Amino acid sequence: MSYYLGLAQLIGIHTLLGLSAYVLMLTGQLSLGQAGFFAIGAYSAGILTVIFELPILPALLAAAVIAAFFAFLVGFPALRVKGLMLVVATIAFGEFVRLFFFNLSWRVPRGDIVVGPDSTNGFREIRYFVANGWSPWEITAFVWTFVILIMAALWWMDRSRAGAVLRAVGEDELATQSVGVNLTAVKVTAMTAGGFIAGIGGALYAHTATYVDHLTFTVLLATFAVSYPILGGLSSVFGTLVAVVFIQGVLVEGLRFMGDWRNIVFGLLIIMAMNLKPSGLFDARTAQVLKRAVGLGAQEKSDA
Amino acid sequence: MIDFVQNTVDGMMFGSSYALLAIGFTIIFGVMRRINLSFGATIMLGAYIGTWLHVHHQVSVWIVALTTLASTVLVGIYVERLCFHAIRRSAVLASMVSSFVIWMQLEEAAIHLLPERTYAFPALLAAGSFELGPFLFRAEQTSMLILAMIIVGVLHVLLYRTRFGLALRAVSENSLAAAYMGINAAWVTLCAFALVSLMGGVAGYAILSTDAQITPFFGLWATFKGLIAMMLGGMGSLPGAILGGLLLGVVEAHALWYLGNEYKDLSAYLLLFGMLVLRPGGLMGQRILSREALAFRRV
Numbered sequence: 001m002s003y004y005l006g007l008a009q010l011i012g013i014h015t016l017l018g019l020s021a022y023v024l025m026l027t028g029q030l031s032l033g034q035a036g037f038f039a040i041g042a043y044s045a046g047i048l049t050v051i052f053e054l055p056i057l058p059a060l061l062a063a064a065v066i067a068a069f070f071a072f073l074v075g076f077p078a079l080r081v082k083g084l085m086l087v088v089a090t091i092a093f094g095e096f097v098r099l100f101f102f103n104l105s106w107r108v109p110r111g112d113i114v115v116g117p118d119s120t121n122g123f124r125e126i127r128y129f130v131a132n133g134w135s136p137w138e139i140t141a142f143v144w145t146f147v148i149l150i151m152a153a154l155w156w157m158d159r160s161r162a163g164a165v166l167r168a169v170g171e172d173e174l175a176t177q178s179v180g181v182n183l184t185a186v187k188v189t190a191m192t193a194g195g196f197i198a199g200i201g202g203a204l205y206a207h208t209a210t211y212v213d214h215l216t217f218t219v220l221l222a223t224f225a226v227s228y229p230i231l232g233g234l235s236s237v238f239g240t241l242v243a244v245v246f247i248q249g250v251l252v253e254g255l256r257f258m259g260d261w262r263n264i265v266f267g268l269l270i271i272m273a274m275n276l277k278p279s280g281l282f283d284a285r286t287a288q289v290l291k292r293a294v295g296l297g298a299q300e301k302s303d304a
Numbered sequence: 305m306i307d308f309v310q311n312t313v314d315g316m317m318f319g320s321s322y323a324l325l326a327i328g329f330t331i332i333f334g335v336m337r338r339i340n341l342s343f344g345a346t347i348m349l350g351a352y353i354g355t356w357l358h359v360h361h362q363v364s365v366w367i368v369a370l371t372t373l374a375s376t377v378l379v380g381i382y383v384e385r386l387c388f389h390a391i392r393r394s395a396v397l398a399s400m401v402s403s404f405v406i407w408m409q410l411e412e413a414a415i416h417l418l419p420e421r422t423y424a425f426p427a428l429l430a431a432g433s434f435e436l437g438p439f440l441f442r443a444e445q446t447s448m449l450i451l452a453m454i455i456v457g458v459l460h461v462l463l464y465r466t467r468f469g470l471a472l473r474a475v476s477e478n479s480l481a482a483a484y485m486g487i488n489a490a491w492v493t494l495c496a497f498a499l500v501s502l503m504g505g506v507a508g509y510a511i512l513s514t515d516a517q518i519t520p521f522f523g524l525w526a527t528f529k530g531l532i533a534m535m536l537g538g539m540g541s542l543p544g545a546i547l548g549g550l551l552l553g554v555v556e557a558h559a560l561w562y563l564g565n566e567y568k569d570l571s572a573y574l575l576l577f578g579m580l581v582l583r584p585g586g587l588m589g590q591r592i593l594s595r596e597a598l599a600f601r602r603v
Contacts, residue, residue, distance in 0.1 A: 080580075081580050085580060091531070093577065095573050096570060096577070223405070268409065271402040
């Protein structure tokens, strides 16, 4: 059972990571720096609960705010460039953050042991859940509370003016600008929101894993972050969730029996999925079919 | 002062290998308007196949070199067919992400070939050094610089003096117009991939024999260095790629000398980030930037 709970936590955390890229992708920007914000969230939350001995909730929120602040700072310069150049700029940012934590050593004695990030050896003692006797069920519920809250917030945002503005920027920047939308403000807001979400994800990750090191936050993680919304499609937040379940639940776990050959098949399957459905597994048509299947919106006219 | 000059010279020599990697990225970007993130992994797998022959069959160094080149080209063609040819042209992102996902596949294949972490890589030339006045030159680095100069020269002739070069430049200028002129863009792209992989194979071989060892980390390392050098010079610009590679090499050499090893990579990323912010097109890429602005408005 604890195996499935662990998987559920992982899926929840990766959904947050995917959603952080999703927000930015609505505005037509692709960032491979999400792993950097995730890392900032993970290390900050770990430092707050371990070194400053804060409770989990304030530490989590503070970590998210710190990650959002860095996203805000990076957003201004980085969003001057677009498309593939933004991709490379954000790769550079992500690697920069990773190398920073690779070099970070901040050891303080707590009780009879020394705790804190220890550069190449990683940050080992993030044992808040264990120390406070949380059961795996409680941890899973805690993680999914945040996932549901953020998915609901994004779902609601999509139906408000803010969502329309984000999508308009993604669709046609010039047209959006000409109706009086401040492009920089919109993009930096999206970046900051993405940083916040990734920060929460990272903070939850650090505490469920109890151990983080710089190798967790490579560009591979950032690629996963963007492949969820790409694979899931941008039509709704559920696409990202579907993609995370598909990749983490079905592919990564389902292919475990293949042992060492897993990565080879895994790469091939993702490429096939992208070949067959370039606009995402959960695109507008699939959503329509699903709606019809469950009897909702059968009378609605398709607007896709 | 002597240190400064020595570092600059060393940096330029090592930078010449970055320049070769950057040229690979630039040509693919020019022809396809896409980034091939598995370029480094392609080179790595090619070199692993060569090393595998060397380790298990004790073949001569020349055969290792030729196998490395040939298998790099084959792997490059495999990547092109799977990630670029099969995915339709408008899906820039899907093909970039899948080219990165294929990196996992190639790395896994390399690890299966030679399961240990690090292997000695056979060099063509014996290591050595010579002095010129107060400066020290390492033989293998000097030969890398000369090799890079030869490759750039050959490439220049190929691109500007042959029919294939004309076709390649036409496709990268405007693939639709090139298709109307009867140029088979898919074929030119495949050839460009093979060419770039061959060049990457040469660059990879030169770098690995300077390092005298090969690890699975080489793939990502080569991808990042090539990508950074290309962005510094400007996407899609050949002189830019050379300049960017040399600049990256020099900056890294100085960071290594004055700040220490842990700042070498940090300085490279900082340099790139600064360049993208201050001069988004890179050193030579402003003209290309404005042309590309339309192409990348919607990712």
